[in-house]
Amino acid sequence: MRIAELSERTGLPVATIKFYLRDGLLMPGAATAPNQATYGEEHVERLRLIRMLAEVGGLSLGRIRDVVRAIDDPAVRGQAAVRAALHALGPVRDGLPAEVVAPDERRARDEADRFVDDELGWQVSSSAPGRRALGAALAALRRSDPDVDASILRPYARAADWLASEETESFEARVPTDDVVQRVVVRTVVLDAALTALRHLAREHRAAVASRTAPAG
């Protein structure tokens, strides 16, 4: 298939597809001449993945590039590939020199790490971006309410673990192949968004019910 057809199939302008090619998000097509190439279903699928990560997941193109690199890397497979993909999804990028991190932030990170490692006993790499995200969340909560500590996270950890168990049971093969890594990425991003939406709806629902049973001005 040529680029015009790829554009039709995905609904993306040709200029955008070219841009993604240049940017390393979309793998090049099979070259048939110095200025000619053909594309296949894997290109359609990749473009769909890119749009999904951008629109549903709100990821930047830089982050999406990390994700597709993790998916494509032939040297990394199985559990390591899942880990790499999950790390690429994380919202944290910075990499500040640690000594410039504010003290309350550092304390919150330590507390989050202890919570994950000791209280939950989860086995996650020390560089997992979720650790830092958790620390940042704890620091933010504490800024508006100094009494907060990591125990506030307990119900969320419970819910997260339960959902992870449901997900591995119902969706994922035991031994991840390349394809399964991509499936994990898609499901993680989309169901993160769905869960957030459902949380907001549940809150609104409960607020409505509460105000009905005990009406207040």
Next chain:
Amino acid sequence: MRIAELSERTGLPVATIKFYLRDGLLMPGAATAPNQATYGEEHVERLRLIRMLAEVGGLSLGRIRDVVRAIDDPAVRGQAAVRAALHALGPVRDGLPAEVVAPDERRARDEADRFVDDELGWQVSSSAPGRRALGAALAALRRSDPDVDASILRPYARAADWLASEETESFEARVPTDDVVQRVVVRTVVLDAALTALRHLAREHRAAVASRTAPAG
């Protein structure tokens, strides 16, 4: 307090604070002369809220403006204020003319609505942005796996509802005041981020454990 002190207290450059003032994110200080004004604790707190929503929640300034308007609006209180704030948090803005929405997207939205209203029986306004987010998520899932239907959302709805019940029990007063609306917003945004992080950590943990018990190349 003058703007220089406000800048010191929050760590934000004076230029940025001026920009937020112009943009309607930060309420003006009490004017003492044509070019003089004083600020109070509420300005410090508001700036903290703005940074929190931007950094932890990833909200755009436009969205943050909607949120603070909902918090400030003296005509809207109690449950209506909570609803307004939650709606402002939603990631959906568009407002397309409905007939240009792709058919599969429209079908997914209808299915999501039926799921929320009929299966869950939740009482949420028809304009809740979570409805559309849910529809978009469903459409995205279906694009990579046509067999998916709304029942996949059941465990997520359960988890969301359970967390909402924990939250209302432990944190929120029965009758929300202005202050409580802001607390709800903070907790919603921060704990959304924390939950997403915990989900990623839980997945990584389970992948690690699974590969240990049944090692696979």
Next chain:
DNA sequence: CATGATGGAGAGTTCCACTCTCCAGAGATG
């Protein structure tokens, strides 16, 4: 009363995600 800060407004900057323009070569059409 000199110095430095202030509020307000406009212009400039940086980054991101495209989008446009151009070009020589390839392919399809008559």
Next chain:
DNA sequence: CATCTCTGGAGAGTGGAACTCTCCATCATG
């Protein structure tokens, strides 16, 4: 074969978001 459209590649331009800088008349302070 002539013409016309399409292609890959690369550079430049665009528009929005979120600042950041500059300027200025005014104001507070030592």
